[in-house]
Amino acid sequence: MGNNKELMKVCVICGDRATGYNFNAVCCESCKAFFRRNASKYDNFKCHFEGNCKIDLVSRKFCKKCRLKKCFDVGMKKEWILNDEQKQLRRTKIEENRKKRKNSDSDSEKSNDTKDNNNNNNSPISDTDHSTIIVDFLDLSPSSASTTPKRFNGDFDGSIEIMCKNLLNYRNRPSDNIHESVYQKTAEFEMSVIPIARPIDELTEKFNDLEINRLVELLNATHKLKSPEVPITSEAMTIEDGCKVWRFKVEQEIHKMIKMSKVLESFQKMCENDQIALMKYGCIEIFCMRLTMNYNFEREQWTYVTDDSSSTIMKLDLLRSAKYELYRAYKRFLDKIRPEWESDTIILDLLTAIILFNPDRPNLMYREMVKLQQHIYMYLLQRYLYMRYPTKFESKTKFLKLMSTLIDLHVIKEIHVTNCLRNDRDQISPLLREVCDVDDNINNNINQLWN
Known part of the structure; x- marks a missing residue:
């Protein structure tokens, strides 16, 4: 009590x-x-x-x-404060969204039923088997991939272009404006009961034992994502070269992220289905966020460490020729996160865990358990900022702005996935096909990964 x-x-x-x-x-x-x-x-x-x-x-x-x-x-x-007209408009939108979700869920169930019947009758390899690519890397049993993910079917009817346009409408907001969803998420976090949390008036300049244990475990885990300092040996001169380097590097980092997740006890306690969903749908956002550590803000270029002795630089300006306004999405994200993280890798490590434990990922079975873990790391981030900055107001503002950058990361991820689906489908590896939900009938490479 x-x-x-x-x-x-x-x-x-x-x-x-x-x-x-x-x-x-x-x-x-x-x-x-x-x-x-x-x-x-x-x-x-x-x-x-x-x-x-x-x-x-x-x-x-x-x-x-x-x-x-x-x-x-x-x-x-x-x-x-909303007036009567705004309140009615909000009620109408909520009701419309509720109906859309209900219809979407109904359509999804019908689609999955039809797909399951087709797979059982025609396909030698089911969607459950296809998920074994990630299952194998996580050392899980194939039965864990029991939830059928929604896959891209190869038909472009304009929906992808509409999706990207809607996502990038967010960029028209002032860069220092915090999205309403961030306030809502923070409010839910503030009112939740977190096992290791302490009232704000009891916070001191030191972590307690529970907080230290969680933070040390996370830092040990994210250490597996660190890249060595190696000389620059090449530069991506075209967008095609840049995409090749990006694809190579993101797959390299996914393997590291899986090793990282095995160090986190809270992740290992998740059911196998949720481990797969969290890694599959979060790895690209984690990768794009952690690239900030390898970005030179003065020269506006990334350094991609490709192995222990070489690295490739890619200039931000190269993305101007990429589709779906990838340049603007990255530019907005980098401009927002630069003044907030201030080259503090601990902040990015805590954001890594917050992205990983995202309860809004598709196909999760135990969302409340995932949400609890995310709230714990949100608390640790808030706690760390409170200790680092002189006033509660400054630390709270930093916290809200850092959480706001995660929306920009989601935009970047969706654009990357769209580009993979539309432009690079024949060039991406089986692992990236699984991460991007590319559905095709070429199973030879996947079978090789199982063996």
């Missing part, structure tokens, strides 16, 4: 029990309603006690001026 009480969230305005993350602050239902009713009336209120009233559970109703002032001081935003 004592631990539950310590983990209980409190309103940052009056100290009452908080009910959620409202208008950009953790607050109780009373302060939430007060702010919604009075946010635009600040100039109408008057304080009779020199403007420094103490606001707590007992006195919060005594002075509206000081209570509202404290609401603004802790970061509550009146522009987040």
